[in-house]
Amino acid sequence: MPLNATPALLPVYAQMPVHVVSGHGSRLVDADGNEWLDAYGGHAVASSGHSHPRVVQAIASQAGQLLFYSAAISLPIREALATALAERCPGALDRVFFCNSGAEANENAFALARKRTARQHLVSVEGGWHGRTPGALSVTSGARYEEAARRSGVPLSTRVPFNDVDAIRAAVDDTVAAVIIEPVQGIQGARDCSVEFLRAAREACSTQGAALIFDEIQCGVGRTGSFTAAESFGVTPDAITMAKGLAAGLPIGAVVITPWLAEGVAVGDLGSTFGGGPVVCAAALANLEVIDEEGLMENVLQVSERIRNGARTLGIAEVQGRGLLLGLRLDRPAASVQRALFEHRVITGTSADPDVLRLMPPLSFAPAEADRLLDALAKVLS
Ligand SMILES: Cc1ncc(COP(=O)(O)O)c(C=O)c1O
Incomplete structure (x- = not known):
């Protein structure tokens, strides 16, 4: 072809x-x-x-029962998936928002961090890749992405050199809403952050009141051998974004956050028509069960x-x-x-x-x- x-x-x-x-x-x-x-x-x-077969069966069965309803109505399958994620994530990461893709998950994580901290600025790591929507581009490394971010009019994040402990400490001050890190940088050829670097980011965010976001869109959902990459490194962020492997083939994004980050979240703050639809939730739930049971x-x-x-x-x-x-x-x-x-x-x-x-x-x-x-x-x- x-x-x-x-x-x-x-x-x-x-x-x-x-x-x-x-x-x-x-x-x-x-x-x-x-x-x-x-x-x-x-x-x-x-x-x-x-x-x-179990994922396919779950999709077929849910599609036959109820193909779709938005989050305007509560659905047991959506609640079951949120609970399953909360149970599998480390520490206090137990509140979930569903959307449809990785970039969208990151955008929602930024919105939550900005609301919680009443700050705007973002810090990211050189080599990180976070998606193609304006906010995600603003934290993504690479000339063509930075140019695309400028074209959309969003300010670029502060870039910290990869694994530079002093630089991450210096970059996080009381103007920073969030630091976003891919614990294993997929696009850089699976380049993994050092534990020291992630710990320094955790400490700097805690000290300055900024949110630490792990983009686990590529490295999460079991891929490192733990359910979250966070557990594999022994560092717990305030938010984890997931997408790709979560539903094994249907489009989904999820932001899993702590009660600290969820504080003050109210009706209308976030939203997505298709996010958390029943079919994709059934697929993701079956996928999580397969990952565990097999x-x-x-x-x-x-x-x-x-x-x-x-x-x-x-x-x-x-x-x-x-x-x-x-x-x-x-x-x-x-x-x-x-x-x-x-x-x-x-x-x-x-x-x-x-x-x-x-x-x-x-x-x-x-x-x-x-x-x-x-x-x-x-x-x-x-
Ligand atoms: C680490 C990481 N973050 C974000 C994204 C964006 O995800 P999506 O293409 O679902 O928007 C990707 C996609 O490749 C990714 O690998």
Whole structure:
């Protein structure tokens, strides 16, 4: 298939030249019946795998019962999902707002922080990526995003150099509403923050009365081997934003916050027509149950270790990231290795770092699938 096969779609994506018609677990099938291994996880979305039968069943059953009603009416399935998230998040993170995407979750987190602190300014970290809506762009690194933020008229956040403990301490003063950090920077090739840096951010926010937001849109929902990346680092923020892997394929965003951040929130402060709709909530709830009941977070830790060890055997000097958000630092351009793996019907990702190949397979990626990925890598790198 040619790239961007129809002019009816805006040509804003560099598409992989494969025509996928179905997927189960970590396997995809193309229009010619060929099987592919998906180490890209549908862009880190297919957390319990593609089309997990329990998620599909939950969607079908809920769709047959009630396809939609907005949050103008209370729905047991929405309340069940909010409770399930509150139970799984660490510390006092137990209040939830649902929306439809990652960028929207971040925008709502900023709105909550600004309201609670009566301040405006945001602090972010160099290399972080937070979405394409104006507020999200204002905290996203990279010349093209900063230019897009300027075009939308939003002031840019203060950028702190990656893992610079002194800089984060210095940047957070009593004008700052929130600090947003991706604990594992996906677009940078799964570059993980140091625990010291996250602790310094926590301390600075607590001292100055600013909100600490973890953007876990890519690294959350079990991907680090803990339900939240926050637990994996042992640092608890005031807000966690989630999206991608939460409903394993249906569009959802969520902001989970503490009672401190929720104080004073009143009717009309936030809103979203589709946010927290019954079908997406049923999908997310089934997905969370699958992650728990099938031991997928334990699997993440085991398979992550297998990939790290295998990569070392192949002479790959550095593997960054956590769990199943990994970046393999190669001795040649990652894009060429990605293309060569593609020839072996293995789908992987690149990153902003030209030497780093990004892996974000389903949390159910099996040891045998990791071995198939490593075999293909061995052939490509030899
Ligand atoms: C860390 C992070 N934050 C925010 C977003 C934006 O999410 P969405 O595309 O759902 O708006 C993404 C998407 O790639 C992301 O990886």
